[in-house]
Amino acid sequence: LSSALKTFGTSVSLPFNSTIVKPKTAILMLNMGGPQHTDQVHDYLLRIMTDRDMIQLPVQSRLGPWIAQRRTKEVQKKYKEIGGGSPILKWTDLQGQLMCNELDRKCPESAPHKHYVGFRYVNPLTEDTLQHIENDGPERVVFFSQYPQYSCATSGSSFNSIFSHYRQHSLPKNIKFSIIDRWSTHPLLIKTFAERIREELNKFGEAKRKDVVILFTAHSLPLKAVNRGDPYPSEVGASVHLVMKELGNTNPYTLAWQSKVGPLPWLAPATDDTIKAYVKQGRKNFVLVPIAFVNEHIETLHELDIEYCDELANEVGVEEIRRAAAPNDHPLFIEALSSIVADHLKNGQAVNPKFLMRCPMCVNPRCKDSKNWYSEVCTH
Structure with missing residues (x-):
């Protein structure tokens, strides 16, 4: 087991494509994230337990914080047993770097490409990364869900958080936005x-x-x-x-x-x-x-x-x-990521029509507003 933890959890280098000052194409890799250190566990749980896209609780504004506080020590213990924190940021950064290297080769017309990480519940938070992207000033931004299979609780929550951010902040008018929402059968x-x-x-x-x-x-x-x-x-x-x-x-x-x-x-x-x-x-x-x-x-x-x-x-x-190991940095998986984005950049479809549909029995009014917003924002 200890060797498995070393292989899967702690041996990943952390490259950054920091040499790119102004990318032409930004790829925002969306995921729920995980605490890198045990002192981040409480806030991580608090964000999960108060996110109504992820979980619905009665009197959530009070019950959610109570559950987060109650579970913190138990979850901290689990993170200590796998080395003190989650490796998900290290893996996502590595995947993004390798993906962009491939994209620069495959798609010179949209290069340089730069990946960004946007986590839902822990730093780097999606809303902070959006500001970082705007500061870099790309021509195009692709919101790329790192959940291959779509769920309203995971992918949906990440996309809704982007909508919520831009409901409070002005949308950059000189950037084209598009989304990759699912890829379970690639x-x-x-x-x-x-x-x-x-x-x-x-x-x-x-x-x-x-x-x-x-x-x-x-x-x-x-x-x-x-x-x-x-x-x-x-x-x-x-x-x-x-x-x-x-x-x-x-x-x-x-x-x-x-x-x-x-x-x-x-x-x-x-x-x-x-x-x-x-x-x-x-x-x-x-x-x-x-x-x-x-x-x-x-x-x-x-x-x-x-x-x-x-x-x-x-x-x-x-x-x-x-x-079985997760895909991690397997060469086939890096090829998958780069191919998914390359095809998306070339096919002219800014948003999947399936994404714009709500669930037939949807009870979340934010989903309606969010999907209407994406239908207007994601255009070529």
Whole structure:
């Protein structure tokens, strides 16, 4: 486990394309982020628990801060166990640098390209990064969600935060804006996950390799959000289907859901319950695949590696369990990122029509205002 943590969590260099003073094209990489140090945990949790796009609570302005305060020490302990903080900023910076290197080569007409990181709940916060981008003065800005599968709670929250920022600040009139909101079925993303799975399958003995259960796992979602029409479960399922097709359907597989919070019904089955159930059925060899995460963070390094692959596996009698690495800086994944942006820059579509649709049972008035705003702002 310690070697896995070193590989996934702490060995990433942090390059910056600081030589670019005035980029022609800015790519804002959007994600929820993670605290780099344990003293950032409380504010990180506070922002999550008071974001109604992410979670809806009764009397949220009071209950949210109470939950954040109550959970801080527990979450700080988990971050200490993976090295003291989240590596998500280091990975995102590295991915962005490598992506822009490829873009400068592929798309000289829109070069130089520069990546920026915009996190929803921790520094660098999206609203601060937007100001940084404006100061740099690019001709074009691409808002690029780093969630391959779209959910109103994740991608939607990040896009809504941009809308909220510009509701309070004037929109630069000399910058063209466009968005990349989802990419769950991109062929190179699929190939990346397939390669990550093969890396782990090949570590099993040949005699049992084809019997290993490929257990895809993704962050869960409350059923009330699913029932309103959130597309996330179907987009995760599409990724799983295509990855298994890329692998030639060589192994048994299933999809489960992790990280449920609170007592309300969420997507099921839970990842830990799935492991327990299959062990009872006699299936004791697994590869866990974090199909909705593009880099290592607390939910891969702690929940999957420590809580499931170590503690739970020993408790229930798993024979062998491995966890596929997130895409991180895999060359295929960097090629995926650069291809997605290059195609977007060239195809002339500033916004995906699907993005402009609300969920059929949407109850969030901010979504309506936000999507109307994007339909006006994202034009060529």
